[in-house]
Amino acid sequence: MTIIADAILRSERLFVSFTGRAGRTDVLAGVSFSIGRGTWTTCLGPSGCGKTTLLRALVGLIDPDRGTIEVGQNQQPRSRTIAYLPQRDTLLPWRRALENAVLAAEITGRPKADALCEGRRLFARFGLAGAEDLYPHELSGGMRQRVAVIRTYLAHRDILLLDEPLGALDPLTRTTLQTWLLDVWRELGKTVLLVTHDVEEALVLSDRILVLSSRPARVDKEIDATLPRPRSRTAPEFVAQKEGLLRLLTRGGR
Numbered sequence: 001m002t003i004i005a006d007a008i009l010r011s012e013r014l015f016v017s018f019t020g021r022a023g024r025t026d027v028l029a030g031v032s033f034s035i036g037r038g039t040w041t042t043c044l045g046p047s048g049c050g051k052t053t054l055l056r057a058l059v060g061l062i063d064p065d066r067g068t069i070e071v072g073q074n075q076q077p078r079s080r081t082i083a084y085l086p087q088r089d090t091l092l093p094w095r096r097a098l099e100n101a102v103l104a105a106e107i108t109g110r111p112k113a114d115a116l117c118e119g120r121r122l123f124a125r126f127g128l129a130g131a132e133d134l135y136p137h138e139l140s141g142g143m144r145q146r147v148a149v150i151r152t153y154l155a156h157r158d159i160l161l162l163d164e165p166l167g168a169l170d171p172l173t174r175t176t177l178q179t180w181l182l183d184v185w186r187e188l189g190k191t192v193l194l195v196t197h198d199v200e201e202a203l204v205l206s207d208r209i210l211v212l213s214s215r216p217a218r219v220d221k222e223i224d225a226t227l228p229r230p231r232s233r234t235a236p237e238f239v240a241q242k243e244g245l246l247r248l249l250t251r252g253g254r
Contacts, residue, residue: 007034014067029216042202045212051195061083083157091136098132104155142173225253
């Protein structure tokens, strides 16, 4: 594990298993990593290896069997430091777009008027002006994901855990929103941990990539994404890194 002196999030030998009718299933087998403040880290791994389980453990939705999770100086509960965006946007169908966006702020006890004011500014800043009063079924897939990301930001947490937020979108919309996510990250100055199965997406967005093995997962490799931004998907160096990552993943991370 790379030691990061100013790490805002650290996992140390994290083990998670589930017990069901078929017996015990080991999902995470000693996952260790650290993430620097204000950076973008992406977690890649084979399908079903435990990437979502890792995020759910980090945010506190499930309890690990053993291991430690440290956030900053551990002066606040993780729930006050980490915001989590699951795979589905989970917008409430009976609430309009802006009302959905401020939901997390309402739950945390912020004055709704303040959240609505900030939400309107974010809608305008990130291409959703005029969509504030639309219901989720009236929004495109890309617009729904923007609302969900804004909702996650309005929770006012330092760390954003994003679980394949673009996975269900068509390739063109996905490429457009990758650029949008980078703009949000730069402007808002958050620390991001993204889970994706898309190697190209990881290389376009990340400062660092964690490659997980097949289940039970561990971190098999940490890769610094050092190409200058914006990154050309057709540049020889980018293509070479993509091919190397694909080889690594198809070998099960070994």
